[in-house]
Amino acid sequence: MARAPTQLQALARRLGTAAPRARRVLTVLAVVVATVGGGTAALAVHDRTARLSVGEIRMSLSPGHRGALDLYVPLVDWGVRYAAIRLPARLEVDLRTVDRDAARRVAEAGRLDAHEVQAEARDALAGYLRGSILIAVLAGALTGLLVALAVRSRNGPRLRWTASLAAGTAVAGGILLVVLLPPRGALDRPQYYAFGPDIPRALSVLSDAQRSAGVLDQELDAQLVGLARLVVDPARRTSLGGARRLTVASDLHNNVLALPILGRITDGGPLLFAGDLTDRGSPLESNLLERVVHLGRPFVFVTGNHDSDLLARALARRGALVLGRFGPLGRDGRPRPGSRRDPTVEVGGVRVAGYGDPFVRLRSEGYRDRYDDGGPSAEDQQAFADWLRPLRGRVDVVMVHEPAMLGIALRELEADPPRRPLVFVVGHTHAAELDRPGDRVTVLNGGSVGAGGTGNLAGDPTAVGIARLLYDAGRRERFRPLAADLVSVDPGTGSSTARRERLDVPVERDDDAPAATTATAPAPAPGER
Incomplete structure (x- = not known):
């Protein structure tokens, strides 16, 4: 005690x-x-x-x-x-x-x-x-x-x-x-942004800019009375005034409300659509969306996993350039004669080829969903790489719906870089992205122009996404990509962001970081494919 x-x-x-x-x-x-x-x-x-x-x-x-x-x-x-x-x-x-x-x-x-x-x-x-x-x-x-x-x-x-x-x-x-605190380095990757009450107003700057000498930065220079020139030296880069352009879109998913917006942005120029125009590719959807062929001159299309063989043939009959591994479809729904040897077509001075999605829905199977949640298999990726290999040097732009299809091909291009620039136009993920695995290789994804579409209204909110590729192409100048504009708009508030990536400058690499690859890009949620 x-x-x-x-x-x-x-x-x-x-x-x-x-x-x-x-x-x-x-x-x-x-x-x-x-x-x-x-x-x-x-x-x-x-x-x-x-x-x-x-x-x-x-x-x-x-x-x-x-x-x-x-x-x-x-x-x-x-x-x-x-x-x-x-x-x-x-x-x-x-x-x-x-x-x-x-x-x-x-x-x-x-x-x-x-x-x-x-x-x-x-x-x-x-x-x-x-x-x-x-x-x-x-x-x-x-x-x-x-x-x-x-x-x-x-x-x-x-x-x-x-x-x-x-x-x-x-x-x-x-x-x-x-x-x-003080700004450091070159100010060479601008991101443009705006706030507006609706999508047409938020996107109207692109429509106005298309009638001017350039896109986005030229329009903003005029509006800001030269303010952008305070930090950007235009003499360091190739002028984009007079550059040719292609509009890039995908994943409309039957959202017909987005068609006027897409028509305004394209403004009668070429439109590359990287798949998922519909939700099932059924005859009803085909009848509703065949008018999309008039939005681009030409309208260039590859199938996605939500499209069907019936839709592809219907678009070809209406005058669209429907591309596949064996070349463009004729109005009879079959590959054009001779296209197996050369599946490319010329669009705006650019040689374009396309590879249809391996999970395209089939009329003979009742348009059932054939998509595998694991994405394209190794065999699918190898088949695409084998198809692309003889086209290197003869094609400028390749359209594929799902980025994961590029896996093996991108690794080959990284090991043996192409001598000429090569741009891949993709979709599927509903996210606007730009990846440059090398100085001459670009992977461009415009996002979802249909904001996820009528079939995905129950999923997470998806922004309206559209991209534009600016390039040189002529008799003296072969295809040379200059820049890519990526525009994203919140369909609820109308708030928009737009950023420009220059493609005519070397890729900045971190020596300690692994090389970027699009093959491992995450697939969207099941309700958003």
Whole structure:
């Protein structure tokens, strides 16, 4: 019995020793958190307005976002985003006003002194960043000092230590901002975005741009009064003015509501449709969708796993270019004479071939779903690679519905790169993607133009997706892909994003990262195939 009080006394002594230690740790944490929080809050509330020769810009920072530089124009509701900041913060530059005289000079002369404006913008941005970093350091140090004063106690760390901790944390944060906050590297991968009440308005910029000299960036240059030229040097790249273009779409899934949008984007030009025009390929759907052949001149089609042999023949009779492993179908539903030796067709100066989906639905089997959830087998992939091998050097664009069909072929192209550019147009995944396994190989997926279609309304929300391929092709210039535009629109809100990937520049590779491959792309959920 005498030992129990002794044990209790020892426990009390240990608790008495631990309590001050815990208090000191909590005091240090409170000072550090307050310093970081004060500096972050200062970054969020600090903004600056600068006057340039072309107008007035407002600069601000939004911590907590994926690092990016945003240039936005509220007047036209369009912006451009560059992933050029390594800090988790978004540096936003909004064009608030446009100088009337500057706009008149641009309209009359048709050009802008981009170097002068670029220097003005760079100085304004550098001044804003310097001021933001200084304010963040001072605000963080002051907030940390106030917390150190508030939590000081007789048993806690001394005030001079906590004050030094606040100052040191603020200075370390300032150094981190100096290293990570300013935009770094080439701003060469813009992502365009907009907010609109409906799909037609969100996509109307593409329709307008098609009537101009170029697509997307030329239209935005005009709207932003040269703002995009503040950060992009056009002399470094081949001009896209006058470039030829192909519209790329897939996975309509019987959603006839999307046909006017598709017609507007194509605007009478060539349309490459990479499968899944329908849900079952039944006669009813074929009658409803045969009018799609008039949306492209020509309308080029390969079957998907939701299409049927009946649909393919019906489209061929109406004048569509229905491509398969044995070449285009004639109006009688059979491959054209001689196409087994050369299954390619010329579309807009480009040699195009197509490979029908191995899971296409058959009329003789009642249009049942033949799709295997495991995707194309190794035998299917090998058959495609064998079919493609003799076409290398003679074909520019190859259309295939499912990206996984490319597995073996892409590995062969990686081991033995082609001498001429080769573009694969695919679909099936309902996700807009662009993959470049090599400098001369591109895999382009426009997403789902039908937003998942009437057969997938119960699945996850799917964006409307359309792509466009810009290229050179002529007597002197063989097929040379220049850029790809990928447009995605939320059908519920009308919010849209558009990004451009240049294809006439070498692929940037991380030596430590494995080579990209489309063969392992995940298949969509069963309700979204």
